[in-house]
Amino acid sequence: MSERTAGSTTGGRTAIVIGGGIGGLATAIALDRCGWQVEILERAPAFGEIGAGLSLWPNGVRALDALGLGDQVRERALTETEGGIRDVTGRWLSRTDVEELGRRYGPVVAVHRAHLLEILRQALPAAVLRTGTEVTAVEADGPRFEVRHSAGTSQGDLLVGADGIRSLVRRSLWPAHPAPRYAGYTAWRVIVDAGRRPTSGGETWGRGERVGIVPLADGTTYVFGAANAPEGQRSPDGELAEMRRRFSGWHAPIPELLAAASEDAVMRHDIYALPPLRTFVRGTTALLGDAAHAMTPDMGQGANLALEDAVTLAATLSAHSAVESALVAYDRDRRARTQMIARRSRLIGTVAQWSRPPAAGVRDLVLRLSPSAAMLKALDPALTWTPPTLNSLPRPS
Incomplete structure (x- = not known):
């Protein structure tokens, strides 16, 4: 799609996705399956092992199911069987009723982040992902945009900023927004x-x-x-x-x-953490994942929400004939939810990091006295999300 303009002879709508992480790859998969021609621009020259694990909560697993990848992830994941919060001596302060959590919402699974990225990459045609491509500038004028990068320029019908907490797309098109x-x-x-x-x-x-x-x-x-x-x-x-x-x-x-x-x-x-944006969209540009709502990791929802964003964006684009009106709907759908979870995550992190003994002691006591059912109920806003219908096209045989 480099040196290509919207409405070219490709016959389909074109999307430029900046960032080849979880959110960017999931977005490309969803758009590809809805008939879009996609180009991912990723700065890294190659994908090596990323030394971190990841908990996929039921809402994130449902997003992967909507992409047709849930079973592949489950095959390489471990269902969490026991969890909660302890004190430094090992005494349980709060134990998660994993069986009830699974019955109510679905299981929580743990996966190596590198394995999830591998599954996402393998779900895309190889030509879609352009590694070693550093984006140097993003400009937009109404519905038109241009992305300049180390391999030339790219244009299309849709620009997706999935380039993380220090997003160049956000800094370029939302220049007045405060830094993380x-x-x-x-x-x-x-x-x-x-x-x-x-x-x-x-x-x-x-x-x-x-x-x-x-x-x-x-x-x-x-x-x-x-x-x-x-x-x-x-x-x-x-x-x-x-x-x-x-x-x-x-x-x-x-x-x-x-x-x-x-x-x-x-x-x-x-x-x-990123201060709340007033909108995730501008013209034919949309932000998702950490570029839109980077939050503290205290609810373990960052990657899960990026997967939700990807599915929702593609489904919303399929339901609207005009990209700009679709993005308005995407913003209305995603911003309130993700910013609510970001606030809750930050609050949990603040309480978890209390260092003064009196406050931390009261915190631990409250955790010990809180019933498991109440702790599960607090997860409702995050875990009850269900994906919209993704109108995927048949994959070529």
Whole structure:
């Protein structure tokens, strides 16, 4: 689609998707199956292993089912069998009734992020994804847009900004919007092969610090940690040493997992959230995923909402003859929901990161006294989402 304009001789509508992550790939799949010709521009020269796990909640799994990929993901995922929140001694503060959660909403599954990306990439024609293509400028004038990149220029009927929290599309077309804001804590992520995976997952809350454990289907374990810290701070002794310093005195199997981790597998990122946008669309441009509503990871909904965005965008475009009117409907559908979940996620993160003993003690007491049914009920707004009908065209034989 480079050097191509809308209404070209291709005979179908064309979409340029900037960003080849979960949201961008899912969007391309959904649009491709609805008859669009799609081009994904991805800066990375290749896709290597991404050392993080991912919990797919029932709403995200339903979005994958709508794309026809749910069964493939389940085959490479592990259904979570036990979870909740503990204190640093290992005492349960709140246990998730996983059986009831599954009955009410559907199962929660854990998957290696790299495996999900692989499934998404394989669902697309190889020519759709253009890696090693760095976008340098995005300009729009009414319904028309132009994307300039290292391989030339691209135009089409639809531009999708799926390029993450530091989105160039958002910065170019929403220049007055505030930058992402630091949430006050940093996070470490690592995949560990300790010889056997733990029998349960969940989070452990301390005083201004947290650890999460997510067993994965391949026998490895995804471990993440979070701690209140100044923005941009890094450990002079290495990030694995910092994790061990902070968390090795906590309950089993945290020390054993950290002992089995390797330094080069640890990633550290400060946590940011995007202030709410007044709209996710402009002309024939739409934002989705972190580009539209980057949030703290405290509800584990970031990737799930990006999958929802992708399915909803394609379905809405199929239901409207004009791209601009479809995007108005997409914005109306997605903005209120995603920003509500972002607010809830930020609130949970704030409470989880309380560091003063009196406040943290009251928090832990409230968690212990709260019935499991009430905790599940609080998930309703996020997990009850159902996908719109995706009018997919038959795949060529």
